[in-house]
Amino acid sequence: MEPNYIQLPPMPSDMPPELIEVVWGFARMEEPERKKFLAFMQEEMKAGTDKSEKEKLLRMMERSGGEASPYVEEFHSLMRELVGTLVAQACEMAALVLQYYCIDEKSIKEISEIFHVPENTIELMAQYYERKKK
Numbered sequence: 001m002e003p004n005y006i007q008l009p010p011m012p013s014d015m016p017p018e019l020i021e022v023v024w025g026f027a028r029m030e031e032p033e034r035k036k037f038l039a040f041m042q043e044e045m046k047a048g049t050d051k052s053e054k055e056k057l058l059r060m061m062e063r064s065g066g067e068a069s070p071y072v073e074e075f076h077s078l079m080r081e082l083v084g085t086l087v088a089q090a091c092e093m094a095a096l097v098l099q100y101y102c103i104d105e106k107s108i109k110e111i112s113e114i115f116h117v118p119e120n121t122i123e124l125m126a127q128y129y130e131r132k133k134k
Contacts, residue, residue, distance in 0.1 A: 006027045006028060008023060008024065008027055011023070016085075018078070018081060018082045018085050019082060021078045021082075022075070022078045022079055022082050025074050025075035025078045025079075026075055028074075028075075029072060029075060033072050037072075037075075093117070093121070093125060094125060094128075096111070096115065097111065097122060097125035097126055097129065098129060100114070101122070101125075101126050101129065102129050102133075108122045108123050108126055
């Protein structure tokens with residue numbers, strides 16, 4: 001029996017553990033499953049793809065290939081958790097920028113230093129609130 005090893009590429013040391021889990025889950029999928037997932041994501045990311053086409057693609061993926069490996073279900077679960085974490089972090093960032101930038105009137109640089117977040121991230125949120133004020 002041939003050993004089955006997976007070698008992940010080097011990753012930043014400060015990469016969130018949830019993202020590492022997602023990458024690991026993806027790497028453990030069988031080749032046909034990875035290809036289907038990548039094709040689905042590429043199709044999903046195309047601009048102008050209407051919802052009915054996306055639903056057809058999803059149904060086709062669900063019907064094809066018979067039984068999925070346990071790694072696909074694990075990957076699906078990890079992706080769901082990661083998306084939830086990202087949404088929560090985005091909401092938290094929006095609330096912080098609203099409080100510190102709009103209400104307390106701190107500068108983008110000050111907020112960046114307080115929370116150790118790149119200035120361009122704070123600036124992006126600040127621009128959103130500036131547009132909403134108009």
